[in-house]
Amino acid sequence: MLTATYTLVALSVEQSSVRLNLLSFQKYVRSTLMQQNSITLSQLEYACENLNSLYQACYWRKTEMYLIPALRETTERADQLLDELNHLNQAALAAIRTLQERAGILADARDFQVEQVCDSIETCCAALLKRLEKEEQELFAMARGLIGGETWFSIANQLMMHDKHLEEMKRSGVALGDQAPPAVAAKAKAKAQAGSVRRLAAPAATDDARIAIPGLQVLPAVELDDAAPAAPLYNARQRSLDDVITK
Numbered sequence: 001m002l003t004a005t006y007t008l009v010a011l012s013v014e015q016s017s018v019r020l021n022l023l024s025f026q027k028y029v030r031s032t033l034m035q036q037n038s039i040t041l042s043q044l045e046y047a048c049e050n051l052n053s054l055y056q057a058c059y060w061r062k063t064e065m066y067l068i069p070a071l072r073e074t075t076e077r078a079d080q081l082l083d084e085l086n087h088l089n090q091a092a093l094a095a096i097r098t099l100q101e102r103a104g105i106l107a108d109a110r111d112f113q114v115e116q117v118c119d120s121i122e123t124c125c126a127a128l129l130k131r132l133e134k135e136e137q138e139l140f141a142m143a144r145g146l147i148g149g150e151t152w153f154s155i156a157n158q159l160m161m162h163d164k165h166l167e168e169m170k171r172s173g174v175a176l177g178d179q180a181p182p183a184v185a186a187k188a189k190a191k192a193q194a195g196s197v198r199r200l201a202a203p204a205a206t207d208d209a210r211i212a213i214p215g216l217q218v219l220p221a222v223e224l225d226d227a228a229p230a231a232p233l234y235n236a237r238q239r240s241l242d243d244v245i246t247k
Helices: 002-031 041-059 062-074 079-109 114-146 149-172 182-199 230-246
Strands: none
16 A cells, blocks of 8 residues: 555645645735734735635645545445535635635725734634544545545645646646646646745725725635545646636
């Protein structure tokens, strides 16, 4: 089971990176925004952009793209856990949409409620962190016991090809999406965006009246209905991203 161990270690490293970014953003919100009586438009824009980037970074993880589809194709015994993970994803998505709606209202009313904004951010981060925790403690253990050796070899190969594409893009300086599979390019872009969370700092003072609240480009939550092969799910993710980009 060396292949399974290698694969799970690689996935755990990615989990840790995403968790670190989420915790860093939470720390920024709690130490900065929650200490204020009001939030400026620039701060609200900044929070919306970072929260959206974090959600997409979670969405394009290798666990989502390769492990979960393989597990669903292998057995139905993981369906209940996968449904729980999907519900957490839905909760995070709902919180982002709520924040988006509040952002529009706040921009018109010029009345920035710190508590409402921070509640949405906390709800989203908590749901995503809970999902990562359940994956580490439950999903990985279940996958190790239910997925066979050949499937683990296939997943490991997908992970290596994924990393190879990213490395080739870095070496050649190719713009995202030019020569890489859509899912690989999208994940690289989301990872780069989420990386900016580590450099969190209060936005520079600007004329709030000139700042437009961006429309959040949130990817749809993963639907976990009937078990489907990994390839169709992979293609569906590509179409979802293409729809977001064209909009």
